[in-house]
Amino acid sequence: MGEYRPMLKQWVVYTNELFLSTAYQELNLSGRNLLHCLMCEVHAKISKDEKGEKKVTYPRNGDAFFTQSQFMTLFKYSKKTYLSAKNQLIERGLIRVTDHGGRGQGSVTKFEVLTLQHIPPEKQLWRLYPQKDWSDKIHKGVSSRISSTSFKKGECGRKRKKPVRSDRD
Numbered sequence: 001m002g003e004y005r006p007m008l009k010q011w012v013v014y015t016n017e018l019f020l021s022t023a024y025q026e027l028n029l030s031g032r033n034l035l036h037c038l039m040c041e042v043h044a045k046i047s048k049d050e051k052g053e054k055k056v057t058y059p060r061n062g063d064a065f066f067t068q069s070q071f072m073t074l075f076k077y078s079k080k081t082y083l084s085a086k087n088q089l090i091e092r093g094l095i096r097v098t099d100h101g102g103r104g105q106g107s108v109t110k111f112e113v114l115t116l117q118h119i120p121p122e123k124q125l126w127r128l129y130p131q132k133d134w135s136d137k138i139h140k141g142v143s144s145r146i147s148s149t150s151f152k153k154g155e156c157g158r159k160r161k162k163p164v165r166s167d168r169d
Helices: 029-041 069-075 079-091 143-151
Strands: 045-048 054-057 095-099 110-113
Touching: 029 069, 029 079, 029 110, 069 079, 079 095
Parallel strands: none
Antiparallel strands: 045 054, 095 110
């Protein structure tokens, strides 16, 4: 992947509605930093439709990623802070995970950013945040699945053969 180099001449639009929303205002600084970086990763494509009106699309939305190592290098945060920020954004409906990474070298978690200005309103989940949250969409990881299925103390999981009863008795 290499070192992350932010595009310094690029700009990101935060609408007042987003900035003043409960979902955004309850974010801590690391959550705001991660959201901004993910918004920068989605490039807008401006074109004209059949009527000659301006049309904005986001061809990379859904494939946007900002890795844990990039976040840690740029902001000097820990892994736990990255995971906490990512979980905050998912819980509040500001981003959605489209592909869980971790399947080998070069496999990264990809996100769809739901806060962009020209996203359809029905996809902007953050508008529903105080009444609804998306904490069930947070990826729990392998360790939480293992602990619930692992053996309890004193159990080994080996199936014991039942003793064979002889009919000679």
